Amino acid sequence: MDDITQMPGTPALPDQQDAIIKVRGLKTAFGEHVVHENLDLDVKRGEILGIVGGSGSGKSVLLRTIIGLNKQASGTVEINGRNQSTLSRAEERSSRQDWGVLFQDGALFSSLTVAQNVQVPLREYYDLPLDVMDDLARSKITMAGLPLDAACMFPSDLSGGMRKRAALARSLALDPKVLFLDEPTAGLDPIGAAAFDGLVKDLSVSLGLTVFLVTHDLDTLYRVCDRVAVLGDKRILINAPLSDVVQFDHPWVKEYFGGPRARAAGIA
Amino acid sequence: MNTAVQNNDFVSVDGDGAETRILLKGDWVIENAHAIDQTMRALFSPKSSHSNAPHTSTLDCGGLTSLDTTGAVLVRRFAGKVGEHCEATLTGVPDAHKPLLDVITCCPPPARMEPETLPWYISVLSETGEAVWMALRSFARLLSFLGLVLIRLMGSISDPGRVRIIPIIHQMDVTGMRAMGIVGLISFLIGAVMVNQGAIQLAKFGADIFVIDMMGISHLRELGILLTAIIIAGRSGSAFTAQIGSMVLNEEVDAMRTLGMDPIDVLVLPRLIALLVCLPLLAFYADVLGIAGGILMAWVQLDISPGNFIVYFREEISVDHFWVGIIKAPFFAAIIATCGCYQGLRVEGSADALGSRTTKSVVQAIFLVIVFDALFAIFFTSIGL
Numbered sequence: 001m002d003d004i005t006q007m008p009g010t011p012a013l014p015d016q017q018d019a020i021i022k023v024r025g026l027k028t029a030f031g032e033h034v035v036h037e038n039l040d041l042d043v044k045r046g047e048i049l050g051i052v053g054g055s056g057s058g059k060s061v062l063l064r065t066i067i068g069l070n071k072q073a074s075g076t077v078e079i080n081g082r083n084q085s086t087l088s089r090a091e092e093r094s095s096r097q098d099w100g101v102l103f104q105d106g107a108l109f110s111s112l113t114v115a116q117n118v119q120v121p122l123r124e125y126y127d128l129p130l131d132v133m134d135d136l137a138r139s140k141i142t143m144a145g146l147p148l149d150a151a152c153m154f155p156s157d158l159s160g161g162m163r164k165r166a167a168l169a170r171s172l173a174l175d176p177k178v179l180f181l182d183e184p185t186a187g188l189d190p191i192g193a194a195a196f197d198g199l200v201k202d203l204s205v206s207l208g209l210t211v212f213l214v215t216h217d218l219d220t221l222y223r224v225c226d227r228v229a230v231l232g233d234k235r236i237l238i239n240a241p242l243s244d245v246v247q248f249d250h251p252w253v254k255e256y257f258g259g260p261r262a263r264a265a266g267i268a
Numbered sequence: 269m270n271t272a273v274q275n276n277d278f279v280s281v282d283g284d285g286a287e288t289r290i291l292l293k294g295d296w297v298i299e300n301a302h303a304i305d306q307t308m309r310a311l312f313s314p315k316s317s318h319s320n321a322p323h324t325s326t327l328d329c330g331g332l333t334s335l336d337t338t339g340a341v342l343v344r345r346f347a348g349k350v351g352e353h354c355e356a357t358l359t360g361v362p363d364a365h366k367p368l369l370d371v372i373t374c375c376p377p378p379a380r381m382e383p384e385t386l387p388w389y390i391s392v393l394s395e396t397g398e399a400v401w402m403a404l405r406s407f408a409r410l411l412s413f414l415g416l417v418l419i420r421l422m423g424s425i426s427d428p429g430r431v432r433i434i435p436i437i438h439q440m441d442v443t444g445m446r447a448m449g450i451v452g453l454i455s456f457l458i459g460a461v462m463v464n465q466g467a468i469q470l471a472k473f474g475a476d477i478f479v480i481d482m483m484g485i486s487h488l489r490e491l492g493i494l495l496t497a498i499i500i501a502g503r504s505g506s507a508f509t510a511q512i513g514s515m516v517l518n519e520e521v522d523a524m525r526t527l528g529m530d531p532i533d534v535l536v537l538p539r540l541i542a543l544l545v546c547l548p549l550l551a552f553y554a555d556v557l558g559i560a561g562g563i564l565m566a567w568v569q570l571d572i573s574p575g576n577f578i579v580y581f582r583e584e585i586s587v588d589h590f591w592v593g594i595i596k597a598p599f600f601a602a603i604i605a606t607c608g609c610y611q612g613l614r615v616e617g618s619a620d621a622l623g624s625r626t627t628k629s630v631v632q633a634i635f636l637v638i639v640f641d642a643l644f645a646i647f648f649t650s651i652g653l
Contacts, residue, residue: 110617110618110619110620111618111619111620122298126298126299126301126302127302128301128302128305129302129305132301132305132341132342132345135341135345136337136338136341139337139340139341139344139372140337143337143371143372154617154618155618156616156617156618172337174298175297175298175336175337175338202371205367206367206368206370206371207337207368207371208368
């Protein structure tokens, strides 16, 4: 899309202008095994984008490549206007503050309490007085929907759902512009999952977050995602609102959104 | 309120006696949090708090150009501080910042939650007491674990089908075969160093030939087995704890229990049996290489040929010394395997616990090995060996 030159005078399409994440021509491979080839993806500022795809289609690899944990074979990843592969160390550090990541199992530091976990990025990047930092940590913990007495607990004392919320609080610590969620509702009961979906939606509104969400959960797609991108055949098959994706003519998409689970979620 | 600080990048204060208008302005974001906090502290510094405080204050957020959650928390703190002195109202919140400020202000400022601290003289006593109690309890637990393992071991004699041969062989390979390099090297060097240092001292009395007695007896009785046991405790005892501990963290041990497999049978016995077999063999091997080191050093330094060394050695050193050393090996093996496996199974919670359990297992194993070595020394002396 980049090579389309804008005619002078025509207003830029919002899709092209306001993409906070831009992936172009991405190729990732593990040895001989090519996961993505020539993959393009745009995530618009302020939207909640859900990534779906079959097991092994490389959803998590895509997420890890965008956040720089995986090196791509070719192609570019741009977050908030910064090409991630050409950053200097200092730029990389400041670019890291543009996003927060919620890993599948939370990945909280097990030797620190929840409050200390939330303070880790604050301590790393800023020099704040202790009481302000405590206040901040507790506010984030409350925002993530945890009771305050969870602040002094260790991750091993928390339930799965609470761990996710604590990890969410940590990923929000530096007010990121983009939030990456890897299977946020995996392993939660339907009530907990619905509550977590609601929380993500509310936070994206109140904090102006862009959310990049890898999921298998049809309910999540239905409830929170503004657009859905389908990953298949090593690229993005379609990136559109859910109602359009459901109509899309591709065997995997048909099967995915035509199955009994999709009907139960009220999509098809 | 300290009206001396009336104006800076983030706050401006104006007003008359009854009403104060505080305008919050600029970028209330995390990058400026430190400066904003300083401003707040200056405004509410204690020396100015008793000055004629106005009865109502208005916090006007109209000047905020940008706001993030940190800024919002600071606004809440600010409002709270102002509220301590007088009535405070928040006005003029820009629409763009309203949702965020609502989220933050509707969760009440969290109260401090510090764990209660005891006065130092009580905490010293209570920590000492706790440490003693923990030490006693962990020793008792170790004993009971040893008992459990022994029962399972005896049981597997009557029911040999329960013994898992392949894991035993695997463990023998890992803990025995692969330790030969380091055990051999260290024994060889210690044997050589003993002769080297002993010869220098004994030469003062013209008794340098007795270095062979000294080296032979001390190596066979004590050093060979003790060094081997300490190396294996560090090398394999820690590995036992780490392997079993990470399996516990991964719920693999629970899975085993639900499949009807006893973790003692599956995890502990193969390691124990393998070490019981391997440690005496390693100790023997360490004895051989230690003496080889001694022979080499005696040859180089004292010009005693290897042939002469061996003839003298066979005359002077009775085989009892060798048996005194080697008989300790199975006991040390049991100590190392028991400590390692016990600490591994006691891991709970986090990766942190795994680390501290591994440390404990090595420290405990080496400590007990040395204690038992001392007890054996007393025992053998008293029976005249």
